[in-house]
Every structure is written in C-alpha cells, then in structure tokens.
Amino acid sequence: MPQTKSPQTKMPQTTMTEPTIRDSRLEPVARKVLAGERLRPDDGLALFRTKDLLALGWLANFVREKRYGDICYFNVNRHINPTNVCVAHCRLCAFGRSPDAPGAYTYALDDVYQRAAQGVSEGATEFHIVGGLHPSLTFEHYLEMIRGLKQRFPQVHLKVFTMVEIGYFARLTKLSPRDVLLRLKEAGVDSMPGGGAEIFNPRVRKVICDHKTSGRLWLDIARTAHQIGLRSNATMLYGHIETYEERVEHLTLLRELQDETGGFVTYIPLAFHPENTALSHLPKPTGWDDLKSIAVARLMLDNFDHIKAYWIMLTPPVAQIALRFGADDIDGTVIEEKIYHDAGATTPQHMTRAELERLIRAAGRVPFERDTLYRPVDRSKLPPAGPRPDVTLTLNV
Ligand code: SF4
Numbered sequence: 001m002p003q004t005k006s007p008q009t010k011m012p013q014t015t016m017t018e019p020t021i022r023d024s025r026l027e028p029v030a031r032k033v034l035a036g037e038r039l040r041p042d043d044g045l046a047l048f049r050t051k052d053l054l055a056l057g058w059l060a061n062f063v064r065e066k067r068y069g070d071i072c073y074f075n076v077n078r079h080i081n082p083t084n085v086c087v088a089h090c091r092l093c094a095f096g097r098s099p100d101a102p103g104a105y106t107y108a109l110d111d112v113y114q115r116a117a118q119g120v121s122e123g124a125t126e127f128h129i130v131g132g133l134h135p136s137l138t139f140e141h142y143l144e145m146i147r148g149l150k151q152r153f154p155q156v157h158l159k160v161f162t163m164v165e166i167g168y169f170a171r172l173t174k175l176s177p178r179d180v181l182l183r184l185k186e187a188g189v190d191s192m193p194g195g196g197a198e199i200f201n202p203r204v205r206k207v208i209c210d211h212k213t214s215g216r217l218w219l220d221i222a223r224t225a226h227q228i229g230l231r232s233n234a235t236m237l238y239g240h241i242e243t244y245e246e247r248v249e250h251l252t253l254l255r256e257l258q259d260e261t262g263g264f265v266t267y268i269p270l271a272f273h274p275e276n277t278a279l280s281h282l283p284k285p286t287g288w289d290d291l292k293s294i295a296v297a298r299l300m301l302d303n304f305d306h307i308k309a310y311w312i313m314l315t316p317p318v319a320q321i322a323l324r325f326g327a328d329d330i331d332g333t334v335i336e337e338k339i340y341h342d343a344g345a346t347t348p349q350h351m352t353r354a355e356l357e358r359l360i361r362a363a364g365r366v367p368f369e370r371d372t373l374y375r376p377v378d379r380s381k382l383p384p385a386g387p388r389p390d391v392t393l394t395l396n397v
Helices: 024-035 041-049 053-068 109-121 139-152 163-173 177-187 202-208 215-227 244-261 287-300 316-322 353-362
Strands: 071-075 077-080 126-129 157-160 231-238 264-271 329-332 366-369
Touching: 024 041, 024 053, 041 244, 041 287, 053 287, 071 353, 077 109, 109 139, 139 157, 139 163, 139 177, 163 177, 163 215, 177 215, 215 231, 215 244, 231 244, 231 287, 244 264, 244 287, 264 287, 287 316, 316 353, 329 353, 353 366
Parallel strands: 071 329, 071 366, 077 126, 126 157, 231 264
Antiparallel strands: none
C-alpha cells in the first residue's frame, strides 16, 4: 500500500526545553518519547492515568511539532447522511431510528445529489457519507448513488461507508466484505471514514452496540479495504463505560494493523455524547479527557501520520487547545452534521473556510488546506465556487 506523503514543508527547528514532570510514573515514558522509541501498552496506561496533563500535552506537542511544525491541516468537505433508518439500535446512538419512528428519514437520490451540489458550490473537495443500516434499501441503490455522485462531481473525493456498513452490505447481499468493497471501489468510492470502531473490546460492545459488527470484524474489513487499495481513517469512541485498559487495547490493535497495512490515514478520537441515547444517564466526557485522548493517541500511534481534533465533537475552543496537545488536523467545514447533533452537540453544524482558518491562526498555528489524502489543495485549479443551491428536501421515508 503506497503511503501518501504529507507535503514537504520547511519545519522550524524544535527549540523546546524538556518538560517539568510532576508524576514520577511519566518519567520513563518521557525518556522514550524524547528518544523516539515506541511506547508499550503499559506506557499508554501510565499516560491515561496521569494527573499531569501539562507534561502529557508537552510530550504530545513535542512529537507533533517535530513532524509538522506549526502547520494545521483542514479541508473543505460536505457531510451527507442519506438515511437515519437503522436496524442496529445501538445504545450509544441518538441518530438511528426505526423506519416508522418520528424523525426517520431517507433521502431520495436527487436529494443526495442536491446536497452534494451545495457542497461543491461551497468549494468541497470531499463528500463524507455515512448513514444508518436501512432494512430495505438495496446494495444496488447505494452503488447507483455512488455512480451518480462520481458522474456528476468527478473532481470530488468520495469518502464513503464505515466498516460497519460494509459488514451490513455483506450480510444483505451474501457477498464477502472483499467483494462488497471491490464493487464499491469500482462504482467510485475513493476511501473510507473511520467510524463504527467505538471500543473494540467485546465487553464494552455488548453494552453500547450489541447488534453491530464486532471489533474483530471491523479490523478485518479495514485490513481488506487497505489490501485492495482503499485507505481509511480510524476512530475510538471514548468517555462512556470503557476502562483505560480497554482504550489502550483499542489503540494497540489499531497500531498493529497499521504496521501491517499502512492503510490508515488519520486517527480521530470521538467524545461520547450521551444526550438522547439509551445511555443518557452517563456523564459527558470532560475537556480534561478530550485533551488527554488526543495526546495519548499522538504518543501511542507512532505509525499514524495524522491525529485529528474533530471540532464538531470537541467544540471549537477545545479543538483549538488540542492543536497544542498533539493534534495536527481540525477536520473540515462539514456543512451539515446530524449524528452528534442528534446526541445533543451544541456546536454549529458548519464552519466556513475563513472561520476555520481564523480558528487555527488564533491558536498560533498555520492553516494548510488539504484534500482527503493530505495533498495540498490548489484552488486555482478547481472550478470556481458557484451560488449555493437551495436544498428542498423530498423525504422518501
Ligand atoms: S451507531 Fe450506526 S449502526 Fe448503531 S444505531 Fe446508530 S446509525 Fe445504526
């Protein structure tokens, strides 16, 4: 699997002095980080357990600045969620609904194309498409959607369907996940998002998403995708019932698969939003946990190029601070976000390119517009953004 090289940018010399460490358990880990050695799972645990957040952040920022200096990546993208009808009923989810439940929707293909056209009018270089596991939409319907998008917007990268959706299509069609992936790739899918990984450990999955693809199958499908040339992202949903040990196990499994395939592009820790879910009695993760999850990922996932602070979930202020705790990417303009807003996210549903750039600059970083695979975007070679088309919604429930 060829690795996509990040753009060669002149990096400033790191002139950081060593951190003041107040937690003696961090000292051996810090020595490894400064020497560029791989951390072991028990090092990861020490990082999660420490109360010395500033030392942890310093170490993660050290690694981040060594790789990227002050650069912070972002992209101009458009999220499209074609349906929220879902048979899985995960307890962690506020988005999925039964077909006859209030608020259930399924877009007709023309609605999907209209939303895509709106994204293009705003300069999107990527469509990020994920949805529920619909009981009656056929796999052929989804292939038609992909072909239709590719035909209408050939310049836009299609980052489409999680490993969970691929597992579901395989069950529906009785094809192997490999054949499902090959058919999607042939139709025009360019890469895949990283959702649905949650926490791989079966104890946790049994409680939060019992009917969903297992952690083992998620990893197998990601491996297969990488083997056929589809790169993907990876995520971890933190802040519900999982232990630190289970987080470290999750990161270690991702790191092992990345050693094998090199197919992951970016890792994105996702903060659990309990509102409107069957787990609404749980408290939200705190800003402390958000920053820790970014920093530990930067230190443990030494073979991942990019760690993303997803501003939609973290809030823009925490995402800004995360750019000093190991994150080198802040995600995109998004335009319409449903999944976390159904779970009570109060962040805006989109940001303009100018707003994102301002957010990054205000955090003392240098904005760098990338495409999905982190190649620089040359706006002079893209068709000019047009007027934003109205989106009138024809629900096909
Ligand atoms: S998390 Fe995904 S698979 Fe689970 S209920 Fe929600 S939409 Fe369905």
